[in-house]
Amino acid sequence: MARGVNSISNRILHRRSVRRWEKLAALADGLDLAALRLLRGRARQLRQHLDKVLHVAEGRLTLPLIGSNAFQKPLYSDWAYRPEMWRGPMGTPGRAAVETKSEFGEEVTVFHDCRISELTVRQVRNTRESDLAPFGLRMDVFRFDGSFLSLVIELPSSSVDGLKRKHLVRMTTVVEMEKPLEIFARLNVQHGPNKEQIVRELPLDQDEVVVEFDLAYTKMNEKRVDRMWVDLVFENPEMSQVILRDVNFSRRPRAEV
Template structure:
């Protein structure tokens, strides 16, 4: 089929489908319950695909470039990654009075033990020329009556494929705060029934905020590695605003001596 005929047919089909759903929307108040239930099921199926198209299109068309995975990595890295929260827009960009174990996207979870949550967590669009990450995340903490607060980032399966104790895992981040506080990064690697943990304090006073986890200091069972995640632990977060402009991960084999 010639290109112009294909485009014409596609345009006609789009207008027809759009007109059909517009008519269903206008009649939804009077539709019978059985018919309305059918329409809801079909609308939900359609919405899954529409949300996916919108998400991908926003990723590719906005500036700074959404979906950008470009960042500086150490020489010899065989895996690198920027989580989705910092890559592209989320269907639900934020929440207030955040409850324990609430997820923002599919990879980031907020943990705390507050009796009354006065926490907000939301995704921010980046507009600074210096920003490589299209999005950031902002955590607002007002009154805090808990004993711990952490943001957990689940690493993808690729992070642990072929992983051995000969590897270094690196995390780079850009963090802004209203007032000073301590942030610790804890790498967790589950292997069989055990979970190894390595903890590093983020050097927030330095221009480059980076930590490395040397797996040689772990008790890792290399044959039973299942998954890994990072805890960002905030010490003394009350009455503070923390913005994480970017967070990226990479791994590389340690140089042989």
């Protein structure tokens, strides 16, 4: 396919097309309105295809590579995962006036109790040299008349396969904030009709934030575990911007004493 794109005939056609649109652009100021309207329609049709090519090319050629699940894992980890929001492009990259229970893909859901939503959520492409995740998630909060804002991350079924009370579950995230604010992570483990919760405050005085949840302090029934998810809770988020450059998870058995 690369040879076809770079064939002599394609190069000639491309040069002719560029010259044609250069001439049309130069003539645009002097065209009557009917001709200009027709030219605008053709230009928009062409731009639609050009934008698609640029979007795909920039996504695939920019580092880190789309789909990357590479990140540093603790020694003896038996499960590790980067959610799809930070791994690959979403069908809907962003929304404004986000309503509560809005879903972004199959794993991320936003919850809040605002009467009027002035919350914007958008997936952004990571391009910094230090970034390991291909994508990040940006939240812009303007006026906030609610009492809570949380981001729920559903973990896959593989996260609870063989899950034991001897496990430590680690969450690693890279956070950028416009102004200081508190963020809490709450691990939820569903076992039968019961649910265990462990809450940790994110230490936001470092670039890469790591929190661990020790399941030894729960009453989890190992034989009935069927689901695990994490709530990220943002305290007093009004007039702030938060970018989660990466969120990833891993688990490992605690060292035997």
